Amino acid sequence: MEKSKVDYEKMYYGFPVILISFYDKNGVPNVTTLSSSYSLKDMVVLGFNTKGYAINEIIHVKDFVINVPDRSLVQEINFCGSKSGFECSKFDEANLTPVKSPLVNAPVIQECPIAIECTLTDVIERDQYQGITNVLAAVKGRYVAKEYLDHEGRLQPSMLNNILYVGDGVNRGYRYMEECNN
């Protein structure tokens, strides 16, 4: 494939949109939208803007839940990704329901088909990457909507309806997963 060299400020090549829910220091549930994440075994890594409300609360309270929304929740994703918890408790205004998670002290979002309970273990900030706070967290529990499971309780990949966030710093948009049979 012939390529052009580009000088974008970023290249987000399709990261799944997730909703991070937590109880703040006062026990009030809140939520933010993220796309910077990956997971390996029982560890997850998340990337936050250092100044956001969510990260500054999670550093103190430690527990949070990664909720994987589907495309029916785009409006809520955009709301939670444009308003800050410094302004409001987003659960009061978004059409999302926080339910106390069984294992960690954080709310699961009822409307999302996948939830991953996490406890923060490491906070990484480097002079070279000013304004970015990376966190490592340990996975404590995982929950999947029953209709996503096969008869042995395993995940059916074809059922996922995740949203991918794509952008170059100027153009940005969502891509949706398509059904395939392999």
Ligand SMILES: Cc1cc2nc3c(=O)[nH]c(=O)nc-3n(C[C@H](O)[C@H](O)[C@H](O)COP(=O)(O)O)c2cc1C
């Ligand atoms: C699709 C999408 C993906 C986003 N990904 C991230 C991200 O990976 N890291 C981040 O810090 N902010 C991300 N944001 C922006 C935050 O969600 C936004 O700044 C939010 O208002 C922060 O809320 P808070 O101050 O309550 O934490 C994203 C927003 C959208 C809509």
